[in-house]
Amino acid sequence: MTTAPSPSRAEVIAPATIDASGLWEYAPAPESVRPAIKPRYGHYIGGTFVEPIEGKHFTSFNPATEEPVTEVAEGSAADVARAVEAAREALPAWSALPAIERGKYIFRIARRIQEMGRELAVAETMDGGKPIRESRDVDIPLAAQYFFYNAGWADKLPYAFAGRNPKPVGVCGQIIPWNFPLLMAAWKLAPALACGNTCVLKPAETTPLTALMLAEIFDEIELPAGVVNIVTGAGDTGEALVNQPGVDKIAFTGSTSVGKKIATALAGSSKKLTLELGGKSPNIIFEDASIDQAVEGIVQGIYFNQGHVCCAGSRVFVQEGIKDEVVSKLKRRMGQLRVGDPLDKNTDIGAINSEDQLATIDRYLECGMQGGSDFWQAPGEVPEQGHWCKPCLFENVQPSEVIAREEIFGPVLAVMTFRTPKEAIQRANNTPYGLAAGIWTDKGSKIFDTASKLKAGVVWLNTYNKFDAASPFGGFKESGFGREGGLHGLRAYTNLD
Ligand code: NAP
C-alpha cells in the first residue's frame, strides 16, 4: 500500500491510502464501513465507463471536510450525444424483452442496493453531507424500495392501464438534484426501466458519486449495455441533454427557475416533460394537536436533511393560543439537535451541501434579519472545516416577507400564526408553490376538511416527510407537473393507445 497523493477525510482522521485494486481506502470513521470509492470515474455509457471526449474531469468534495471525495467526468454535448445514441441502440431489445425478464433485472438492482446499503450510505454521506442516520435509514432503503416496487409492475402494466396497450416512451433524459442523490436516481430510473424505456441520467454536480456506484451495480447484475447511461457534469451537461435530438422525454427534478428554462427549451418540441420543482410548504398546527408530537413534526419537517428538501415544511402556521408553548418547546428541542460530523451516528444535522448553498442560506438569513422578524438560532459550536448552518427560526414573520415566500433550502423556519381554520387554509395556500403540506390536529373532521382545501400534491396528517414507493409525489402550480411513485409514476413513462 502507498500513501495516496490526494485527499479524503485523511488529514482529519488518519492518512488515506490506495489499496492494490486502486480504490481509496478510508481510515476508520465513526461509521466504519469503507465504501469502494475510485479516485476517478468516467461516464457510464453503453455498459462501460468511458473517458469524457474532451478529457476534462472535476472534483466532488465532501462538504463536511472540504476534502475531495473523487473526480468525475465533465460531460460535454458530444458525451451526451454518445450516451443518447447508446440508449437509442439499446431501446429495441430492452423494450421487446419479455416484461417478466425486465422485472428480474430491476429486482436484482434492488437487492444489490440492499446488500450494499451501508457502503452506499457512507458514500452518500461523504459526497453530500447528510447525516449517516438519514442516508442509512431513509435514502438507501427507500431507493431499494422504489426499484422493488417498480420491478413488480414490469409484467403487470396491462393491468395497470387496462385496455390501453401501454408502450414505452423511448429514450428518457433524466436530470436530478443534489439533495437525495441515489433516491432521486431511483425515482427516475425504476419506473422508466419497468415500462421498457432506456435512460440517460445526469446527476448533480456536487453529488455524482452514488449514481456512479449504481452504474457499477448495473455492471454486476449484467444489465444490458446502454439501457442506463450516466453522464456527469454541471448545468451545461443538463442543458445539452434537454436539447439533444433522439431524446423522447425529459424528467427533471430541481429548482423552479431551471424547470422554467427547460419548459421553455422544450416548448413546441415533441419531447414529453415532467417537472418536480421547488416548494415552500406549510405545516399547520391546530390548538387541539398533541403539542409534543407536533413539535417533533416541525423538526422533522424543516431540519431533516438540513432543510435541503423540496417538500420541507418551511412555513409553520401555529394557532395563536398555543404559539408561545409551541415555540418555546421547539427552541428547546432545536437546542438538543446535534450539528456536526455527518458520519457520526448521533448527528442530527449534517453539513450544508456546498459553499454556494451556504452562501444562499446566509443571504436569506440576512434578509430575514433586516425584515424585522425575530431571529433565533440554536446555540453551540460547529466544526471549523466544512459548511454548516445551525437550525434556526424566524418568529413573528409577515407573510409578505421574502423568507416567508421564497424557498431557502436550508434549516431555516418561518413561524407565523392564524386564528381560524379558514385563515390557516388561506395563508397556507398563499404561495406560488404547491408541493406539500402538513396538518396537526386531534380532530378527524378538521383533518379532512383542511386537507381537501389545501392546494398541495402531498398532504401529511399528524406526520411529515414520509415517503413510500406506492404513493404518488409531485406538485401543483410552480412546484411542477407529473407524478413520481405509485401507478401515477408509471404513467409518465408510458404511451397509451
Ligand atoms: P437545480 O439547480 O435546478 O439543478 C437540478 C439539476 O439540473 C442538476 O443536475 C443541475 O446540474 C441541472 N441543471 C442546471 N441547470 C440546468 C439547465 N439549464 N438545463 C438542464 N439541467 C440543468 O436544483 P438543485 O439546486 O440541484 O436542487 C434543489 C432544487 O430541487 C430545489 O429547488 C428543490 O425544491 C428541488 N427539488 C424538487 C424535488 C421534487 O420532487 N419536487 C425534489 C428534490 C429537489 P448541476 O447542479 O450539476 O449544475
Ligand code: MG
Ligand atoms: Mg460532493
